[in-house]
Amino acid sequence: xxxxxxxxxEGGLMDVIRCDEQEYLVWKWRPAGxxxxxxxxxxxxxxxxxxxxxxxxxxxxxxxxxxxxxxxIEGPFDETIKTANFxxxxxxxxxxxxxxxxxxxxxxFINLSGNIQVxxxxxYFDVFDPRFLDFAVPMAVRGTxxxxxxxxxxxxxxxxxINFELEDFSKQIKDAVTKYVKGVVTNIPSxxxxxxxxxxxxxxxxxxxxxxxxxxxxxxxxxxxxxxLDIATIEVxxxxxxxxxxxxxxxxxxxxxxxAQNDVSIKNMQDMQTIxxxxxxxxxxxxxxxxxxxxxxxxxxxxxGAHGLNQQTDVLKTAAEGLGNMTNMGxxxxxxxxxxxxxxxxxxxxxxxxxxxxxxxxxxxxxxxxTPPPPPQLAYSVSVNGQSAGPFNLQQLQGMVSNGQLTKDTxxxxxxxxxxxxxxxxxxxxxLFGVMPPPPPPPVI
Numbered sequence: 001x002x003x004x005x006x007x008x009x010e011g012g013l014m015d016v017i018r019c020d021e022q023e024y025l026v027w028k029w030r031p032a033g034x035x036x037x038x039x040x041x042x043x044x045x046x047x048x049x050x051x052x053x054x055x056x057x058x059x060x061x062x063x064x065x066x067x068x069x070x071x072x073i074e075g076p077f078d079e080t081i082k083t084a085n086f087x088x089x090x091x092x093x094x095x096x097x098x099x100x101x102x103x104x105x106x107x108x109f110i111n112l113s114g115n116i117q118v119x120x121x122x123x124y125f126d127v128f129d130p131r132f133l134d135f136a137v138p139m140a141v142r143g144t145x146x147x148x149x150x151x152x153x154x155x156x157x158x159x160x161x162i163n164f165e166l167e168d169f170s171k172q173i174k175d176a177v178t179k180y181v182k183g184v185v186t187n188i189p190s191x192x193x194x195x196x197x198x199x200x201x202x203x204x205x206x207x208x209x210x211x212x213x214x215x216x217x218x219x220x221x222x223x224x225x226x227x228x229l230d231i232a233t234i235e236v237x238x239x240x241x242x243x244x245x246x247x248x249x250x251x252x253x254x255x256x257x258x259x260a261q262n263d264v265s266i267k268n269m270q271d272m273q274t275i276x277x278x279x280x281x282x283x284x285x286x287x288x289x290x291x292x293x294x295x296x297x298x299x300x301x302x303x304x305g306a307h308g309l310n311q312q313t314d315v316l317k318t319a320a321e322g323l324g325n326m327t328n329m330g331x332x333x334x335x336x337x338x339x340x341x342x343x344x345x346x347x348x349x350x351x352x353x354x355x356x357x358x359x360x361x362x363x364x365x366x367x368x369x370x371t372p373p374p375p376p377q378l379a380y381s382v383s384v385n386g387q388s389a390g391p392f393n394l395q396q397l398q399g400m401v402s403n404g405q406l407t408k409d410t411x412x413x414x415x416x417x418x419x420x421x422x423x424x425x426x427x428x429x430x431x432l433f434g435v436m437p438p439p440p441p442p443p444v445i
Contacts, residue, residue: 015044017058017081018051019109025116025149026164029107044081044105052077055113057152061106061161062088070156108161110152115227118170119144120177124237129189129196135246137196138237141185143207145177145214147224155223173222180217184210185234197243197250200234207231276388280381283391284415287379378428383411383420394432401432408433 021027052058052075060071071088083090089103120143126136149155159169188206189196199206211229218226236243379391382400391414392400400406408424423429 015048016051017044017048017107019053019056021109023114024109024111025114025166025169026111026159026161027109028162028164029109044103044107049080050077052109055111057110057112059108059110059152059156059161060086060089061108063104063106072152106162108164110149110155112149112152115146115148116166116170117144117146118174118177120174120181122178122182125182125186126242127186127189127196127199129246131195132246132249135242135249136240137242137246138240139185139196139199140233140235140237141181141231142233142235143181143229143231145173145229146227147173147218148227149223150225151219151223154219158221158223169222173218173224176218176221177214180214181210181231184213195250197236197247200236203231203234206234272387280388280391284379287391288415378414380412380414380426380429382406383413388413397429398432406432 015031017029019027019029050058050073052073054076056075058073058075058077060073062069062071069088071086073085079085089105122141124138124140127139128136185199185206188194188199188209192209194202194205207229210231211226214229215226218224378394378397380397381388381390382392382397382405383389384405390396397406406412406423408422410423411420412423412426412429413420424433
């Protein structure tokens with residue numbers, strides 16, 4: 001049966017155990033009219049009822065010789081106290097009191113839905129840029145933290161609930177936050193590589209750094225959950241000597257870096273121009289060699305027919321000599337009529353063959369000799385955005401005119417020219433641009 005009965009004949013008064021505070025984090029319940037910290041106030045009367053709102057928890061703390069034990073009743077809850085709802089109470093009291101005597105317990109209400117805000121302000125402290133450790137820059141930080149309680153069991157292990165005062169608790173947290181924020185901000189330049197003079201503009205990034213550092217420490221040290229950190233401002237003392245010196249030396253260094261970058265850019269451009277000039281020279285050399293090789297090949301082709309004719313003449317000459325020897329063939333060394341007839345027949349055939357061969361070879365030679373050499377190829381380089389491109393032949397230049405890449409005002413150059421010249425002033429390129437037709441005549445009325 002229930003541990004407490006509602007039968008008024010057993011004596012005592014019924015209590016309604018509840019928290020009516022509007023804003024609180026931890027609140028201790030005491031019977032009306034009872035003095036603080038007395039055993040009498042902790043005597044829970046039989047027949048009492050417990051009311052716990054949604055978002056809060058009631059903690060019953062029993063002081064025992066072997067240590068304190070707790071029953072946790074989460075809201076919403078509105079019932080008469082029964083041992084069935086209080087496992088620890090049931091194991092402590094049992095049936096020893098017969099349901100007729102009060103039990104000793106401290107009762108605390110913990111607000112799980114409320115948020116507590118604490119503002120903090122850290123006066124000027126020195127921050128050093130790791131690149132210039134001789135200059136200390138004073139810096140101040142102001143902001144707000146918001147926390148609540150989620151792990152109430154962990155909170156109770158870390159905090160003494162009796163006579164709990166939210167103002168004192170908030171001050172403890174404020175002091176810890178001030179220490180942690182100052183430590184993190186001081187080390188950000190060296191750990192995160194952030195220049196001191198840029199920290200004012202990196203407020204959100206710094207806020208994230210500090211919050212990630214602060215959250216586990218508030219949980220471990222105070223048992224509270226950090227819901228949010230809002231660093232409102234990071235103020236640099238711009239009137240300090242350290243700020244002025246650091247600003248000057250960083251400005252000088254930036255100027256040197258800019259000059260060095262410009263020098264490198266100019267050197268790269270000069271190197272590129274040298275490379276382009278070398279590439280152009282090599283291209284022109286290859287073109288000259290190719291032209292010479294083609295001319296030589298053409299000359300050899302023109303004279304190869306005469307060379308072949310000379311070879312065929314030598315062959316026929318040898319055959320004629322052999323033919324003469326055949327006419328002298330005889331038994332006594334005199335004239336051989338049969339051999340003479342044979343030689344004449346063969347001589348006629350060879351003469352006809354030789355005549356045909358001469359005519360054919362002569363025709364081929366005349367044809368090759370009358371074939372004109374190929375026209376010279378144009379090879380112009382074009383200036384594009386201050387850089388040399390090409391060289392390009394006539395067909396490529398015509399295509400560049402069509403798509404607008406080559407105009408009369410474009411500078412061009414080829415082997416043999418002393419300097420770059422506008423394309424419109426080069427005689428052999430004027431045909432590329434054509435002549436605009438005159439406007440059409442007016443209509444006849």
